Amino acid sequence: MILVWLIGLLMGGGLLAFLVGQWNKTLPRWISLYTLIIGIIALISFWIEHYEAINIGSMEPWLIDFQQDWIPSFGISFHLAIDGLSLLLLILTFFLGILAILCSWKEITEHHGFYHFNLLWILAGISGVFMAMDLFLFYFFWEIMLIPMYFLIGIWGSKNREYAAYKFFIFTQASGLLMFISILALYFTHAQSTGRYTFDYFALLGTVMAPQTAFWLMMGFMIAFAVKLPLVPFHTWLPDAHSEAPTAGSLILAGLLLKTGAYGILRFVLPLFPEVAKTFAPWAMLLGVIGIIYGAILAFSQTDLKRLIAYTSVSHMGFVILGIFAFNELALQGVVMQLLTHAISTGALFIMAGMLKERLHTRQLDEMGGLWFQMPKMGAIAVLFAMAALGLPGLGNFVAEFLILLGAFKSSVWLTVPATIGLIFSAIYSLRMIQKVFLGPIPETAPISDFSWREVFIMAVLTISIIWLGLYPQPIINTARPMINQIEHLFPTEFKNQTIK
């Protein structure tokens, strides 16, 4: 029931903020903030409550389950359930949600009510995606998060916002509809073989179908997730959307929306189509590696700070694909870590880009430089997160990328080698970013203020989390383990052979 409450809380909070926003300008953000704080407290206490059970290492991955009929004539039910992975991502959702509210505290100057309505409804859609165990419901939430995101970019974005908003929406919607066709086809295929019409995830697992059918159905799912992730040929919406969105929008895009793609592959593509996924794996890994390198090269050549950070996401998400299709526990644990650490490190970078934009009114790297002397606090934090992005040991991203590479090495040596080179590239673009923004000659500008207390708080929270993830990732690994074990069981023989080789 807590799951339904969480979604209801977000949607209700959003509506309330919208209504109150007609009369009052500051109340909507307080309402949203309290909504999210209540949510995260509920989730964390839930985590602590169940942590014992998780730690014992029981094989039952599902922590809580809620099911109720919705459209019975089609076999659609309102079925929510979470396991360790969903729980982690949910906590991440609420965590970044709070930061998104805080970092748009001053940035948003008009239409407060509608802004916070959109923000909370995006989070509601994302939470729904992480919980839904009915494919129809999953698609439902998948679409619900798009419209408010479209508004967020289209209304509060910067100059080229309408183009970016269209592009984001049409890319994701088109690919989502292809997935919807796949879902429907899966539904009818399942009904043909069993005579039972249902969209339920657990019932559809292990549907018997011809390899040809399975391949096309998997491609339908895969395209939707690859666009969201984004995997390389489908990434072109991302730099535009990220750079034009307001800070909170970029934060949620990079921190959460991209994660829904990875989550979708882990939750749906691998368990529903294990055989085809196995044959498709080398290609996916190849695309992942291309993404790592291509993203890094493009990030290096950007002159716009937000676009630069956006391309680093492409590069980091390449690691995620590489890890997922390696199909072993090490790599998959790395993937889960990467989802969390990337959200935090890239989120922090986007927030700082937003703060710089508020102060300098530009995103161009050429117009910055020498800022360290005026804002040493921000400089120090920026260096920390740049180090995190390039994978410095002691910070979360190192654990993630190291585990992924270790796991991927087991399943494909030749693809892992170039992927490792990607780490060097990431060092190059991160250092270039620091060099361009904080070092170099001091331009003659009006004095710029350093962090305010609100900004110090945001950055402190992010810093603590990234260091915690880097030094003591065990709780995360324990929580995700049951789910990862299940996936590993789907792909047993393959890497045993390969490890023997």
Place this chain on the structure above:
Amino acid sequence: MTANDLSALMPLIVLAGSAVLIMLLIAMKFSHRSIQISSLMLFVLSFLAVFQLQKPLPYFIDPLFVIDDFSTFMTGLIIFSSLIVNIISYLYFEGKEESPKEYYVLLFLCTLGGCVLTVSNHFISLFLGLEVLTVGLYALIAYLRARYHNIEAGIKYLVLAAFSSAFLLFGMALIYFQLGTMNFSAMTVKLATVPSLPPLFLTGFGLMLIGIGFKLAVVPFHMWTADVYQGAPTPVTAFIATVSKGGVFAVLIRFFMAIDGFRFQALMLVLIAIAIASMIIGNLLALQQKNIKRLLAYSSIAHLGYLLVAFIPGNAMSIPAISFYLAAYFATTLTAFGIITILSGKENDMENINNYKALFWDHPVLACIFSTALLSLAGIPLTAGFIGKFYILSAGIKTGFWVLALVLVLSSVLGLYYYLRIITTLFSGQQSPSSQEKKVQPVFYLISSIVLSVLTLLILWVGIYPSGLMQLIEHFQIR
């Protein structure tokens, strides 16, 4: 005619009687307001008459009519739409140069024509219903006869509709010549044993399809749509988009099911081609429109294409899917045109997309209603349009019409672009400082807004909790 027959035809009789009654009221020089309100009452009465139909259905009134679940549903839907059109009409016609009273007589006659189409089981009733509908529409479209666009639209519609009726009649004649009957049920019997279609029948059916295609405005018979939609008074446009198309579609389904056209591959190929062309061309033409009425005209072409996707498989899911989609589409279209009507001024309709800038900041409620309607047309979750599209895709995929499903999906992405364009316009720009102009008719403005809000809530309700409507239509079958 027995008492049972009378009771089965009661909605039609009430509609016909209302037309006469309103005419008498006009002769007695009642005011616009009292005529509007009495016609509203009469619409409500005829809508209630739909509910008193006795089971068991289907009920045949030989040889002309058949009353079954589907026809009852469609009759209800059509009368309901006319009722909404009637409500929003007052605001539109009050203060216009023409005397608005005769408008209501014509509205009743057109509705009657649409309802006759849904229950007809015979070429004669089909043609009578269609002509009552069309002839009434000639006058309705050109109602504001001093205006350039209205006259243009009226003449265009007159010429093309008369032309297509001729095609229809010739087709019917050929089919009658081949089969010796004009009753659908009798045709079923005669065609049951035929392995391939007789050539004369095929020719006749082709001609009929041209006639029907014109009325439905599917590609390649769509040329008149945009001009007529733009030229007609906005409530009439809403009427054409819903009642006229719904009625014709209902009779097309009934006829096609009667001759079981799904057996014949040539026919299906023609329909598939029409569906694909309508979806793609309708959406493509809508992309660049600056005029909202024209834009909605082209989008209606695409929506007819979507409906054909559910129709072509001809499986158990087709009729429910079509019923659901039509219900959702009617509610949505009425809402969208209702907003345009409410916002229209005395001299000009609010049809240019630029007029809608910053509507959200000036009239938040109306803008929310309009956005919901557009999102429902685009098929976004939480709205009825999404469930409708889901239903249609299910019907298509169930029988393996992959190409149709893919075209539907890809062309609706195109559709999304122009719906989003309108929505973006609603939210762009700044609040205008002097937005609080006085409304001429505050009471009717309020009533219309409330009706549209209720329709919007209905769209959302069906989008979130569609089980109720689904249970009602789940078992609709023709025969």
